[in-house]
Amino acid sequence: MASAIEPCPFCLSGHLHITQNGPSFCIVCQSCKSKGPHRNELENAIDQWNLTSRKVISLSAGAINNQPDLRSPSLRTGHH
Numbered sequence: 001m002a003s004a005i006e007p008c009p010f011c012l013s014g015h016l017h018i019t020q021n022g023p024s025f026c027i028v029c030q031s032c033k034s035k036g037p038h039r040n041e042l043e044n045a046i047d048q049w050n051l052t053s054r055k056v057i058s059l060s061a062g063a064i065n066n067q068p069d070l071r072s073p074s075l076r077t078g079h080h
C-alpha cells in the first residue's frame with residue numbers, strides 16, 4: 001500500500017475518504033463530494049483518482065498556458 005492519494009483537484013482539499021461499495025472502492029472528497037472512479041482494487045481506485053487529479057490540474061494549468069498557443073498552434077503538435 002505505497003500509493004499516496006493526491007489532493008482533490010477541484011477544491012484542493014486533502015480530506016479524502018475511501019468508500020467501499022460492494023466489491024468496488026471509490027475515493028470521495030469530503031469537502032466538495034467529488035468522486036473518483038469505482039475500481040475493484042483499492043490501489044487501482046487510488047491510481048485512477050490520482051490520474052484524474054493530475055489531468056484536471058494540468059488542464060486548468062493548461063488553460064492558462066494555452067493562451068499563447070492559440071496564436072501558434074504548431075507548438076502543440078506532438079505533445080498530447
Ligand SMILES: [Zn+2]
Pocket residue numbers: 008009010011012013029030031032033034
Ligand atoms: Zn474536493
